[in-house]
Amino acid sequence: MAVLEHKQLWETVADQLREEILDGRLAAGTRLVETELAARYGVSRGPVRDALSELSRVGLTVDLPRRGTFVSSLTEHDLEEVYVIRRAIEEAAVRLAIERAGDDEIGALFAALQAVEAAYAGDDLAVAWEADMEFHRACSRLSGNRRLMELFDLLASQTVLLMRTSLQSHASLAWTPPVEVHRRIAEAIAARSVEGAVEAVGAHYQYTQDRLAATEAAASPAPGD
Amino acid sequence: MAVLEHKQLWETVADQLREEILDGRLAAGTRLVETELAARYGVSRGPVRDALSELSRVGLTVDLPRRGTFVSSLTEHDLEEVYVIRRAIEEAAVRLAIERAGDDEIGALFAALQAVEAAYAGDDLAVAWEADMEFHRACSRLSGNRRLMELFDLLASQTVLLMRTSLQSHASLAWTPPVEVHRRIAEAIAARSVEGAVEAVGAHYQYTQDRLAATEAAASPAPGD
């Protein structure tokens, strides 16, 4: 059982803020004033500063020295940057997974896969994306590389932020749920096929990127409303 | 011309500490006490905490909550983790470089390459590694992906730390300077050969990893002195 460890104040504050940002309650571009937050959460400015620093580290906020910190407003260009890196490290992750993960660990991956398929069958996109992320997180976990996992989490949080905001701006993106691409990844890993797995990851990102580019393109010529 | 911007105190402190850590003046495992550092640098504990937080972010120190922060003592296993990620993102970097970098930018890469070759011809390994890093930094810069560059810098600092400490423990690693592997990378990019460049990067990391594994193996059976 996990040793109960005192959460530091800034962690609680960071958790709260992260949730509000990803929920969309704190819109992109919103200025986060330290004294306000301190008052709201009933702590002093110190822990708030630490929390904001953490959020900036993972890319959910940006910190302009002596001017304040603001909720990140990520663009299509940012998404492109994130996806290039995610693809690179996830290909590396599946390579490692195949050579070192046990069958039991791979079983966990399939559990995550089923959750994804179930979630996309439902109608709550936010939930589906959460499951989607969890699948990829499981992939990176199979690598056994802690730095890789932490890096993926960092990039994942930015991805989620961008998804949520794009969900808000143009409410429905017409698409076929990306379940097939995920299944291909899991099965290639289970089959211990390095080539197949790397290609499957590539296909996944190609698919996702194309899809997002299409929705962006469909939305951006008509930015009104 | 660059707008002159006030460096914050914690940046100065972080710079100083980073230098001392990489110089080896602060050995791995050393405890960094906030009050001591505050007194030494003539600032309060606030900026010192921020500086330590930054160093932990890039992996030069580790932060144990309520116990203090210590200079990282990186192991062979850490190196393995770092190199897996570096290889993955550097392969992605050269792919991007080939498709978007102009000939002038690639010229800068060759300038860095010449610096590497000159440095390895000299006898100061620390200087040579610095040039080596700068070459890879130039590579990542060619990608035009800011996140990728920052990520590389983060991993680079850990690499340098490990190199320096390994230099201290077993003073000389017998090797042939890795100039050829770097040249292959630069030339493949200049020739706009994606396949060649990716393979060259792979060869570089294979070479470096083998070399380090060999020196570690040679040192670890006889850990005394």
Next chain:
DNA sequence: GCGAGGTTAACTGTTGACAATCAGCAGTGT
């Protein structure tokens, strides 16, 4: 002599106050 429990010193987490800086606005001159 050796281990368990209590005690103390040192250090980190947190707080509230002070000083420096920035963005916006009014006022002035052209």
Next chain:
DNA sequence: ACACTGCTGATTGTCAACAGTTAACCTCGC
């Protein structure tokens, strides 16, 4: 009317002090 200068309120960067926790030491009982 417009641009520029000097204020003003708000906000961040920094500081010094308090409180809680950790780790080491020291004593006591076996």
